[in-house]
Amino acid sequence: MGQTGIAVVGAGYWGPNLVRNFTADEGCTVRWVCDLDTERAARLAGRFGVERVTSNLDDVLGDSDVSGVAIATPVGTHSAIAAACFDAGKDVLVEKPLADSLDAGRTLVEHAQSVGAILMIDHTFCYTSSVRRIQEIVRSGDLGFVQYYDSVRINLGLVQADVDVMWDLSPHDLSIIDFIMPDDVVPVSVSAVGSDPIGVGHACVAYLTVHLSNGAIAHMHLNWLSPVKVRSVMIGGSDRMLVWDDIKPAQRLSIYDAGADLGDMSEPSRREALVAYRIGDMVAPALPEVEALTRVAAEFRNSIETREGPETDGWSGLRVLAVLDAAQRSLNEGGASVAVPAIEAGT
Ligand SMILES: NC(=O)c1ccc[n+]([C@@H]2O[C@H](COP(=O)([O-])OP(=O)(O)OC[C@H]3O[C@@H](n4cnc5c(N)ncnc54)[C@H](O)[C@@H]3O)[C@@H](O)[C@H]2O)c1
Structure with a gap:
């Protein structure tokens, strides 16, 4: 005891x-x-x-x-x-x-x-081995410049009575983004759309798009009405990309030495030819299995x-709420882009 x-x-x-x-x-x-x-x-x-x-x-x-x-x-x-x-x-x-x-x-x-x-x-x-490793990778600059965060968090069931799917599931991604990105990278605006196809009174399917202050885009696909369970996050960087599949215990995290770079743009007609694609090795780091x-x-x-x-x-909770609050206004306004207020810790 x-x-x-x-x-x-x-x-x-x-x-x-x-x-x-x-x-x-x-x-x-x-x-x-x-x-x-x-x-x-x-x-x-x-x-x-x-x-x-x-x-x-x-x-x-x-x-x-x-x-x-x-x-x-x-x-x-x-x-x-x-x-x-x-x-x-x-x-x-x-x-x-x-x-x-x-x-x-x-x-x-x-x-x-x-x-x-x-x-x-x-x-x-934020306390999973996967997200802790992703934080190290992102903050050390191993991915290069982070370009996007793309999440799919869908399954069938657990429709909540008091909150919609956005308030239920997006706090996971919003808190992960808050945790992994450098402290000076913050959400600046959000747009959200949702639908309630079974008439429970609030959205059971929602899509959120968040613009971050470094120019990266984050997208969250949230759904309580999916026949299959998917918990997957993809993070694209200028040097490497990673995939986190949380329902694949044998290989939750895969880091790809892959990317696309744009060459000389002075000849716009040859644009396609000037995109150089890089496909290298994939590494799947061993992660401690700690709940x-x-x-x-x-x-x-x-x-x-x-x-x-x-x-x-509490401040991390407030930063998540600042995005959710703005996303709620966006949802009410049919997906309009809404500014996310800055949260200054300690004030
Ligand atoms: N961290 C996670 O991954 C995770 C996962 C699921 C749920 N949650 C969160 O956990 C919370 C609860 O969700 P849940 O799915 O367990 O809900 P739930 O409805 O299954 O359980 C809530 C319980 O709280 C009790 N309750 C309600 N009001 C109370 C009060 N005033 N005093 C004492 N008991 C009261 C209810 O009787 C019920 O037993 C929510 O905030 C939800 O977002 C977090």
């Missing part, structure tokens, strides 16, 4: 993964599972030997042995639960996306700052103990 007391709020689809990983972390003890549905909370607690179950958040907040609260409830409830935790002196790990609007997210970040609390966002993919949430749990515990900010802090 570890020293750092954790409570998990939300015992639905994702909460069990948090309970499992915090239970496995030797520095942590999961003291509570809290859910409005007490039977669900009790079933989850029973699976992992958690002693206390409640439907009342005040029980968690009143336990002085709880240092950190992990929140895995629907997006619209994140703000109120996290704010109550800060008021009770608890640190918070909140599921993506941080909140249901940019304003609500900003309020939470400021609240955490004013009381000196840790606010970490579970941008899970991302194992690292998330360890990072949150470390932040609680050392008071050092986590890698995916």
Whole structure:
């Protein structure tokens, strides 16, 4: 049993993964599972030997042995639960996306700052071995100039009641882009279109295009109605290109020594002939198989103990929300290009 007391709020689809990983972390003890549905909370607690179950958040907040609260409830409830935790002196790990609007997210970040609390966002993919390696490759300049980021995140199912497919799935790509790109490369504008072919009341299929400040383009294809599951990201650079296929464990990451260069353009009529294509070797790096949430749990515990900010802090959550907020306006306006406001950390 570890020293750092954790409570998990939300015992639905994702909460069990948090309970499992915090239970496995030797520095942590999961003291509570809290859910409005007490039977669900009790079933989850029973699976992992958690002693206390409640439907009342005040029980968690009143336990002085709880240092950190992990929140895995629907997006619209994140703000109120996290704010109550800060008021009770608890640190918070909140599921993506941080909140249901940019304003609500900003309020939470400021609240955490004013009381000196840790606010970490579970941008899970940033803790995968693949994305950590991609960050090294991109930031070291191995790809050359990054030209595009192209993601397909589609499968059948898990249509959410409270958020559309864009709010559900694009935080993964937006947080990955935020994590891998150099700090001075930020989203500047976004356009989004979506459709609701089965009439659930919000988009189940969406396409987002984000322009980055270095001139690169990022595109996200998000779909809850696809017959097949695809989780693939392609990043094109001027020197190399990479493909990350997250459902191919034997070879998640492939780095291609391939590209296209334009030669002398003084003869526009010979344009095609002047594009030189390069197709070299492909390398598939060996990556440690570590569950991302194992690292998330360890990072949150470390932040609680050392008071050092986590890698995916409130500001990263806010940068993701800034794009989502602009994308929502674009979606409402039929795909118009909408500027993404700059988020200055620490202000
Ligand atoms: N990081 C990831 O890869 C990932 C994956 C899936 C979901 N999520 C996120 O996790 C969160 C939860 O998603 P889910 O799919 O588990 O939802 P879910 O609907 O399956 O579960 C939510 C649970 O929260 C409980 N709940 C609702 N309001 C509550 C409250 N005020 N207090 C206590 N319990 C309350 C519900 O009873 C339910 O059991 C969302 O923010 C979602 O975006 C993250």
